[in-house]
Amino acid sequence: MAQRIDVKDLNVYYGSFLAVEDVQMSIEARSVTAFIGPSGCGKSTFLRTLNRMHEMIRGARVEGTVELNGRDLYSKDIDPVAVRRTIGMVFQRPNPFPTMSIFDNVAAGLRLNGQKDKKVLAETVEKSLRGANLWNEVKDRLNKPGAGLSGGQQQRLCIARAIAVKPQVLLMDEPCSALDPISTMAIEDLVNELKSDYTIVIVTHNMQQAARVSDRTAFFNLAATGKPGKLVEVDDTTKIFSNPTEKATEDYISGRFG
Structure with missing residues (x-):
């Protein structure tokens, strides 16, 4: 299920503004890759190029290639919806559909793809909620509103919704930034479990979190406000946090940044 991503010569534009410049990196299958760096350096922008979500902003475009198991996701014959x-996405703040039940939240993508078989829907919803470590907490109230769950539960519900359609990659844009420490720990534990089936990319401002959950870490930076974000280096997480190659990475991790 999980697949590798290869990014080559990627530049991201908003109109004429170059937001992220010349990214080249590989994201290994069945692993967690963390993006770290200061605010405004292009981490989330780059993350959104991996599933073409950035195209929802008018004027956004890319140059270069993003390949999933060797196939360029920006080829003219590729449907962005597909x-x-x-490549599913979990956002910074939990966003369950407010008018839908817990069950319907998880089933939404399946129904959108044309699945009508009630047995298949029920089995997939249960499997997805179990995969998100939420089933035991909600199995007796599947018809209750998803928005009635706690923040941490809502985020796990959104993860269940994302994995219900069987993606190969999960993108997570600061998934714990709005959560308390206990809910954050639950999400981190879940990420460690999910990587056996998915390729996971997570943007985080929490360097301790990156060190805890990721196999590889990519550090992004920018020379000055108004300049494009750049990938400074990417390597095994243990090396990035103990012996980075670039001084800028060491300064950022050690708190001497800026």
């Missing part, structure tokens, strides 16, 4: 089905 890309987003293959």
Whole structure:
């Protein structure tokens, strides 16, 4: 299920503004890759190029390639909607559909893809909620509103919704930033479990979190406000946090940044 991503010569534009410049990196299958760096350096922008979510902003475009197991996701014959089905996304703040039940939240993507079989829907919803470590907490109230769950439960519900359509990659944009420490720990434990089945990319401002959950870490930076974000280095997480190659990475991790 999980697949590798290879990014080559990627530049991201908003109109004429170059937001992220010349990214080249590989994201290994069945692993967690963390993006760290200061605010405004292009981490989330780059993350959104991996499933073409950035295209929802007018004027956004890319140059270069993003390949999923060797196939360029920006080829003219590729449907962006199909890309987003293959590469799911979990956002910074939990966003369950407010008018839908817990069950319907998880089943939403399946129904959108034309699945009507009630047995298949029920089995997939249960499997997805179990995969998100939420089933035991909600199995007796599946018809209750998803928005009635706690913040941490809502985020796990959104993860269940994302994995219900069987993606190959999960993108997570600061998934714990709005959560308390206990809910954050639950999400981190879940990420460690999910990587056996998915390729996971997580943007985080919490360097301790990156050190705890990721196998590889990419440090992004920018020379000055108004300049494009750049990938400074990417390596095994243990090396990035103990012996980075670039001084800028060491300064950022040690708190001497800026």
